[in-house]
Amino acid sequence: MSTGLEISGVSKAYGGLQVLRDVTLSAPAGSITAVIGPNGAGKSTLANVISGFVTQDAGTVAVDGTTLPPGRAMTRASRRLGRTFQNLEVFTGMTVLQNVAMGAYSRQRGGHLADLVRGPRARRDERAADEAAWALLDRFGLGGRADSLVESLPFGEAKLVEMVRVLAMEPEVVVLDEPAAGLPPASALPLARTIAGMAADGIGVLLIEHNMKLVMSISEHVVVLDQGQVLTEGTPAQVQQDSRVIEAYLGPGPTTTEELTR
Amino acid sequence: MRGRRDAAGVVRRRRKAWELWITIGLLVVLPLISATDYSLHIWTRMAIFLILLTGLNLIQGVAGMTSLAQAGFFGLGAYAAGISAVRYDLPPLAALVVAPVVVTLVALLVGVLSMRLKEIYFTMATLGAGFVLFLLFGRMVELTGGPNGLVGIPPFSIGGLEFTEPIMRYALVAVLAALGAVVAHNLLVSRTGRALRAYGASEPAALAVGASPFRLRLLAFGLSGFYAGVAGALEAFDARFISPSTFDFMTAVLLVVALVVSGAGRMVGPILGALLLTGIEVFAADYADYEPLIMGVIFLVAVQLFPRGVAGELAARWEDRRERAQRSGESLGDSSAPAGTTRTDVGTPAMTEELRR
Numbered sequence: 154m155s156t157g158l159e160i161s162g163v164s165k166a167y168g169g170l171q172v173l174r175d176v177t178l179s180a181p182a183g184s185i186t187a188v189i190g191p192n193g194a195g196k197s198t199l200a201n202v203i204s205g206f207v208t209q210d211a212g213t214v215a216v217d218g219t220t221l222p223p224g225r226a227m228t229r230a231s232r233r234l235g236r237t238f239q240n241l242e243v244f245t246g247m248t249v250l251q252n253v254a255m256g257a258y259s260r261q262r263g264g265h266l267a268d269l270v271r272g273p274r275a276r277r278d279e280r281a282a283d284e285a286a287w288a289l290l291d292r293f294g295l296g297g298r299a300d301s302l303v304e305s306l307p308f309g310e311a312k313l314v315e316m317v318r319v320l321a322m323e324p325e326v327v328v329l330d331e332p333a334a335g336l337p338p339a340s341a342l343p344l345a346r347t348i349a350g351m352a353a354d355g356i357g358v359l360l361i362e363h364n365m366k367l368v369m370s371i372s373e374h375v376v377v378l379d380q381g382q383v384l385t386e387g388t389p390a391q392v393q394q395d396s397r398v399i400e401a402y403l404g405p406g407p408t409t410t411e412e413l414t415r
Numbered sequence: 416m417r418g419r420r421d422a423a424g425v426v427r428r429r430r431k432a433w434e435l436w437i438t439i440g441l442l443v444v445l446p447l448i449s450a451t452d453y454s455l456h457i458w459t460r461m462a463i464f465l466i467l468l469t470g471l472n473l474i475q476g477v478a479g480m481t482s483l484a485q486a487g488f489f490g491l492g493a494y495a496a497g498i499s500a501v502r503y504d505l506p507p508l509a510a511l512v513v514a515p516v517v518v519t520l521v522a523l524l525v526g527v528l529s530m531r532l533k534e535i536y537f538t539m540a541t542l543g544a545g546f547v548l549f550l551l552f553g554r555m556v557e558l559t560g561g562p563n564g565l566v567g568i569p570p571f572s573i574g575g576l577e578f579t580e581p582i583m584r585y586a587l588v589a590v591l592a593a594l595g596a597v598v599a600h601n602l603l604v605s606r607t608g609r610a611l612r613a614y615g616a617s618e619p620a621a622l623a624v625g626a627s628p629f630r631l632r633l634l635a636f637g638l639s640g641f642y643a644g645v646a647g648a649l650e651a652f653d654a655r656f657i658s659p660s661t662f663d664f665m666t667a668v669l670l671v672v673a674l675v676v677s678g679a680g681r682m683v684g685p686i687l688g689a690l691l692l693t694g695i696e697v698f699a700a701d702y703a704d705y706e707p708l709i710m711g712v713i714f715l716v717a718v719q720l721f722p723r724g725v726a727g728e729l730a731a732r733w734e735d736r737r738e739r740a741q742r743s744g745e746s747l748g749d750s751s752a753p754a755g756t757t758r759t760d761v762g763t764p765a766m767t768e769e770l771r772r
Contacts, residue, residue, distance in 0.1 A: 230625030
């Protein structure tokens with residue numbers, strides 16, 4: 154079994170602004186690790202460093218013990234690292250099925266020139282990707298939407314398509330960048346179920362999230378990021394009782410954890 | 416296309432090839448409608464435009480990057496074939512092979528230099544490349560014949576068989592156009608075509624699933640050059656005379672406009688565009704000076720009526736209707752979603768709007 158995601162000593166500065174400072178954390182396979190923190194804590198930069206969209210100044214990111222090349226987003230899929238985006242990133246102009254099948258892209262080995270002839274092997278690969286996508290869509294209740302253009306879906310379903318596309322990558326590690334952002338409260342439960350399902354499948358999930366209720370209800374381990382540094386980490390219960398966490402979120406002053414988790 | 420499942424629950428998707436069959440069907444039907452020398456000449460022009468636009472569609476329609484080099488590549492193919500045959504006595508069949516190879520290499524060179532730039536700078540680079548080629552056609556007098564054109568191009572021939580009969584000339588071009596359409600269709604429906612579209616729709620998500628934009632776009636651009644090279648060689652052997660003015664900036668713009676108006680990115684876009692270009696050429700022959708004006712007016716009206724191109728708009732409407740029918744079917748208990756699965760049928764109109772952004 155995969156050892157999941159390991160981030161070690163990652164730092165990143167933009168000009169004089171230190172966005173990440175020596176961040177070390179791990180997201181073991183088969184569990185949900187959450188990263189929380191106030192706005193500007195460096196959560197999105199962390200997600201971008203892990204997925205190769207941003208090159209770190211120092212430190213390493215490894216999946217299943219293999220260090221990933223910094224700043225090369227294109228290489229992540231073949232290392233079985235998938236991610237979703239804070240702002241919906243789907244392939245408009247393509248059907249839901251095609252969107253999901255794109256997840257299998259890096260597992261299809263045929264050359265691009267071979268696609269001009271589209272021989273038996275290319276067709277077999279296409280069919281395999283489409284059938285895997287169908288199975289996933291059925292599992293997430295999107296089977297009836299397979300042939301709809303993705304832009305015709307309501308926002309919540311489009312978000313789900315993005316997540317299913319990541320699953321089509323057969324990932325070992327998934328980074329979810331604020332999956333609840335923009336979703337109405339009614340979708341929180343299905344979303345939580347989907348994320349829990351990923352961990353149950355043996356995937357190491359790194360959940361970067363603002364919604365405390367979601368984080369506290371499904372995470373095994375919570376890492377609190379503040380001003381680019383790991384402030385504290387532990388179980389949801391431990392983190393919720395940590396006064397530094399409350400202070401980082403709400404500023405100093407008397408307050409209760411209930412306010413946080415509301 | 417709606418997926419169907421067989422008894423074992425295995426998904427069988429119906430092929431989405433009807434647009435390809437329209438293209439091939441038209442190539443077969445046209446000479447049956449009229450086979451006079453004049454109409455065969457017109458159909459041949461149409462098929463050459465079809466090859467040009469099929470190539471342009473790969474970079475413009477599928478990859479979403481506007482190329483203004485297609486006319487220059489067209490000319491390069493024509494001159495490469497013509498010069499090979501006239502100056503180097505290459506057999507026409509060999510010249511027909513040389514021309515697309517030369518153009519593909521030039522396209523790859525232009526692509527390597529400009530493909531990493533933003534779309535608009537890529538377009539400017541292709542504009543520059545097209546313009547440089549146009550200038551070379553006129554200036555390299557000893558090789559190209561200069562502004563007076565290259566004369567004495569032999570008809571196409573294989574072995575001793577000369578393609579001088581209009582029907583044979585049409586057949587040659589039509590067969591290659593059909594072959595080109597099949598290859599383009601393959602690319603469009605394959606994972607490579609999907610990845611090209613995906614990259615145009617969401618760059619970060621395409622990177623995240625491991626698609627290499629540089630290689631894919633270079634491939635699409637190189638192929639657009641290959642098609643232009645074939646079209647150019649066919650033009651040279653069909654017209655037997657070529658001059659720079661056929662491959663100027665105006666032609667480059669006309670090609671892009673015709674494709675966009677017809678429906679860039681769809682397989683029927685190039686055939687509609689080719690019919691449009693041929694129609695304009697025929698009907699505007701008496702008013703040649705007004706051709707840009709006519710094209711301009713068509714473009715202005717078309718982008719208002721059909722923002723996604725004629726083919727794009729019609730297909731989208733048809734798909735909308737089909738989807739609505741499908742949904743009403745679902746509400747009658749025909750849902751294919753298994754019971755007990757989660758459905759997040761939520762989201763406000765504003766969010767859907769945001770999605771369409």
